[in-house]
Amino acid sequence: MPIHRLPDNPSIERLRKQAKTLLRYVRAGVPEALGLVTEFHPRAPETLKLSDAQLVTARMYGFASWPRLKEHIATVERYSRSPHRVAPREELPEEFLRLACLTYGTDYPGRTGEADLLLARHPWLPTANVFTMAATGAADALADALVENPGLARAQGGPFEWEPLLYLAYARLDTPGSYLPAARLLLKHGADPNAGFLWDGLTSPFTVLTGAFGGGEGHQPPHPQGPALARLLLEAGADPNDSQTLYNLGLGGSCSDDTAHLQLLMEFGLGLGDGGPWHARLGPTLQSPRQLLRDELATAALRGCPRRARLLLAHGAEVNGLGGHPAYGGRTPYELALLNGHTEVAETLAAAGASAVLDEMEAFTAACMRADPDAVAGFGPEPLARALARSPELISSAAEQRKPAAVRLLAGLGFDVNHLHRSTPLHAAAWNDDIETARTLIELGADPTIKDPAYDSTPLGWAEHGGKQRVADYLRSLGRE
Structure with a gap:
């Protein structure tokens, strides 16, 4: 089993309760609990005690012992500030x-x-x-x-x-x-x-x-x-x-395609060494220097940053390395670039040896995101119907990725320019200060008065809150018109 991620702002009391719950489930014969003991206890006794359950709890979070886990939590408490x-x-x-x-x-x-x-x-x-x-x-x-x-x-x-x-x-x-x-x-x-x-x-x-x-x-x-x-x-x-x-x-x-900070950090050893004093303090909860490079390449692929991708590959980032953040969905950088329509990044990764096999719906999504109408048409009506039913947020993804051509293509295919989940596509364009995508959405019928469910705010409200002056001025001009 993989190591679990320790909860943010961990509490030793909550972890004690977790260990007690594990012990209770083991004694009740719950298969999942028994599996954790088998995987994480180095020498599981016939009759488990609370100290054994605490050891399993510590090891499943990547710590060698319960005292090491307690020491880590004390370190977090020492350095925590709000x-x-x-x-x-x-x-x-x-x-x-x-x-x-x-x-x-x-x-x-x-x-x-x-x-x-x-x-x-x-x-x-x-x-x-x-x-x-x-x-x-x-x-x-x-x-x-x-x-x-x-x-x-x-x-x-x-x-x-x-x-x-x-x-x-x-x-x-x-x-x-x-x-x-x-x-x-x-x-x-x-x-x-x-x-x-x-x-x-x-x-x-x-x-x-x-x-x-x-x-x-x-x-x-x-x-x-x-x-x-x-x-x-x-x-x-x-x-x-x-x-x-x-x-x-x-x-x-x-995440612009600027590489100045990466070049400076690489000059001083980004991706190398032991991670410094913070890694010594926080141990398995911090990513290794090599994993940081994997995440950076995955980010360049997800966000469409070809200069970053080239720099990271030249610096030794693994072309098929997996980023650790949930945002990457367990995808390789090449898959992320294809699925988000970032053609230049995808070509860079392919030239470095990356390969991928997409299923039909993934290939359809990739064609939509790179705004390729001929490729989309070649799939026929069935994948489109499935995408409209299962992935109505695709148009929001295109807006978030600053892809007005993909937004226009998706709207023409029947995707709702006012699709509201956490926000609308126009909210995303406003937060990005992406005036080209915002104009495209308005031309396609986006409603600038829709409020998001979390903050009860319009796209203009998002732009004003974030100091996104260009889009804010544009959205205000719509009211005057």
């Missing part, structure tokens, strides 16, 4: 820092601008403490403070209980600061270039490097001196196998 849950603070320096930094949960447009207003009203804030000095890049004041007390470079404090280097990397202020000199000072006085936290207990660390690069599901902006800051951190020893950076600029972000 910056997005921190309430407004009465103390001005604390409130300034709360507003000035990305939190990956409350990063609404204009939020950091509120911190800029506080700076304008209270010019003493940059030198209030070592954390505001770092967030504003007040290098001269920071130099004086560190001469007096070098230990401040690794102190934890402020609203998020972060080290100064984290406030520096996650700050997003309009007022330019001397961030590189400030970062050099902190590193010189002992700041950890691999400092980070576990966001809400999730075991993919948000490191200083993550903050420098930005990105993510909210398309958070990079640090104003991001590339230079990232290089400085890497030169100081930051591990390049930074899983959250890769997610934020890949599967979990806008």
